Amino acid sequence: MKSKKSLLIVSALAIVAFFSAFVSPAGGEGFEIYVDNKLCIQKFNTDMKQVTNLQLNASNANSELKVRFYHCGLTGKNRSLSLKNAQNQLLKQWQFNNSDVKNFAVTVPVKEILALQQKAGNATLYLYYSSKEASAGRLLTGIVRKDRVSPAAK
DSSP, X not given: OHHHHHXXXXXXXXXXXXXXXXXXXXXXXXXXXXXXXXXXXXXXXXXXXXXXXXXXXXXXXXXXXXEEEEETTBOOSSOEEEEEOTTOOEEEEEEOOOOSSOOOEEEEEHHHHHHHHHHTTTOOEEEEEEOSTTTTOEEEEEEEETTOOOGGGO
């Protein structure tokens, strides 16, 4: 009888441990960056502290860059994407309408990013996301020319 009870407890603990491995912690946030619906960068929770560069070039000029940012499973309000240079100067800001449905995606034309990058002497530019829920802004990625890779992108 005692071994049956012990086996039941061990089995229950194993099942709980197994399924908890597939659940993200509550309150998490994260983002995904797509170029023409191709996932390029995906970061969640503590992984967001590590910045990964996104490589673009002229062949992407007719593409769309889509950012999906998740606030604990909710869509942010008063969302914007900002492009800044290394001196933290704002080069461009895109504002997005609030949505009543779970529309996590915000989209900008890649040609606008490439034009701003060219004006900046093809320097690395930095893409930030901000919203009512993340008012300080979150650095998402550095954007570099495909033919010019910085050490952070390796």
